[in-house]
Amino acid sequence: MRLLDTLFDRSMTGLSRTMDLTWKRNQALSANIANAETPQYRAIDVSFGNELEKAFEAQNGSLAQTDAGHIDTQSTQGDSSKLVPDLSGATKPDGNNVDIDLQMGRLAQNSGDYANAARLIRRQIGLLRTAIRETR
Amino acid sequence: MTSINPIEILANGMAAARMRVNTLASNIANAETTRTPDGGPYKRRDVVQVAKPIPGSFSSALDRLSMQKPVVTGVVEDQAAPRMVHSPGHPDADKNGFVAYPNINVVQTMTDLLSASRLYQANVTAVETARNLQSEASKILTQA
Numbered sequence: 001m002r003l004l005d006t007l008f009d010r011s012m013t014g015l016s017r018t019m020d021l022t023w024k025r026n027q028a029l030s031a032n033i034a035n036a037e038t039p040q041y042r043a044i045d046v047s048f049g050n051e052l053e054k055a056f057e058a059q060n061g062s063l064a065q066t067d068a069g070h071i072d073t074q075s076t077q078g079d080s081s082k083l084v085p086d087l088s089g090a091t092k093p094d095g096n097n098v099d100i101d102l103q104m105g106r107l108a109q110n111s112g113d114y115a116n117a118a119r120l121i122r123r124q125i126g127l128l129r130t131a132i133r134e135t136r
Numbered sequence: 137m138t139s140i141n142p143i144e145i146l147a148n149g150m151a152a153a154r155m156r157v158n159t160l161a162s163n164i165a166n167a168e169t170t171r172t173p174d175g176g177p178y179k180r181r182d183v184v185q186v187a188k189p190i191p192g193s194f195s196s197a198l199d200r201l202s203m204q205k206p207v208v209t210g211v212v213e214d215q216a217a218p219r220m221v222h223s224p225g226h227p228d229a230d231k232n233g234f235v236a237y238p239n240i241n242v243v244q245t246m247t248d249l250l251s252a253s254r255l256y257q258a259n260v261t262a263v264e265t266a267r268n269l270q271s272e273a274s275k276i277l278t279q280a
Contacts, residue, residue: 019273026266030142031203033262034149036255037156038206041187083201100258111265118272125276 008124014056015117015124021048021081022114028083029107032098039094042085043103049080140190140203142266146259148205153256155208156183160249167240170228178238180214214239 025046035041089099159181169178187204216239224233 023269026269027140027142027145027203030149030262030266031145031205033258034145034152035187035204035206036149036258037153037252038185038187038204041204041206044201044203083203085201100255104258104261107262107265111269114269115272118269118276122276 017055018117045086149259
C-alpha cells in the first residue's frame with residue numbers, strides 16, 4: 001500500500017494518475033501543434049486505456065496477496081495507456097492530417113482536466129492540514 | 137512514463153515556423169529581383185521540414201508510435217522557369233528584349249506568410265498552456 005493511500009483515500013492515487021496521463025496527452029497534442037505544417041506528419045493522441053479505472057478503483061475491491069505467486073491486482077505496472085494514431089483530421093495534399101483548431105481545443109480541455117486534478121490534490125492536502133492544526 | 141517537456145517540442149515548432157516566415161518574407165522582398173550573385177533572377181525558396189522521432193518517447197515496449205518534433209533540414213530553390221517579361225530597355229534584358237523575373241506569386245506568398253505566423257502563435261499559446269500546468273503542479277508544494 002502506498003503512503004498516499006494511508007493518509008488519504010484511494011482518490012489521491014487516482015488524481016495523481018490523472019495528472020500523469022493528462023500531462024502525457026499534453027505532450028502528444030503539443031507535438032501535433034508543432035508539426036501542423038510538417039509534410040507527411042500523422043497526428044497522434046494518448047489513449048488512457050483503463051488506467052484511470054485502475055487508479056480510482058476502491059481499495060477493498062481488490063484481492064489480497066497472501067502468497068508471492070498471487071496476481072498483484074494493486075500493481076501500477078503494466079501501463080495500458082499508449083500513443084494512438086489520431087485520425088480525426090482530414091489528410092491534406094502534403095500527407096499531413098493535423099487539424100490545428102481541433103488540437104488547440106483539445107489542448108485547452110486537457111489542460112483544464114490537469115488543473116482540476118491539481119486543485120483537488122491541493123484541497124485534499126488542505127483538509128489534512130486542517131485536521132492536524134485543529135487538534136491542538 | 138515519458139519525461140519529454142512539451143515546451144521543447146513546441147520550441148522546435150516555433151523555430152520551424154520562424155524559418156518559414158523568414159523564407160516567405162525573403163520571397164516577397166525579392167519578387168522583382170532580376171539579378172543575383174549566382175546570375176539570373178532570384179529563385180523562390182522553400183523550407184524542407186521533416187518530423188523526427190524523439191528518442192525515449194515510446195510510452196511502452198508495445199507502442200509503435202513515438203512523439204515527433206519538426207526539424208528544418210534545409211532550404212531549397214525552386215527550379216521552375218522564370219517569368220519572361222518583354223522589356224527591351226532593361227539592363228538585364230536578353231537579346232530578344234525579354235527580362236527573366238522570379239516565378240513568385242506575391243498574393244499566394246502573402247497568404248502562406250499569414251498562415252505561418254498564425255502557426256507560430258499557436259505554438260506560443262501551447263507553450264503558455266504548458267507553463268500554466270507546471271505552475272498548477274508546483275502550487276501543490278507551495279500552498280494547499
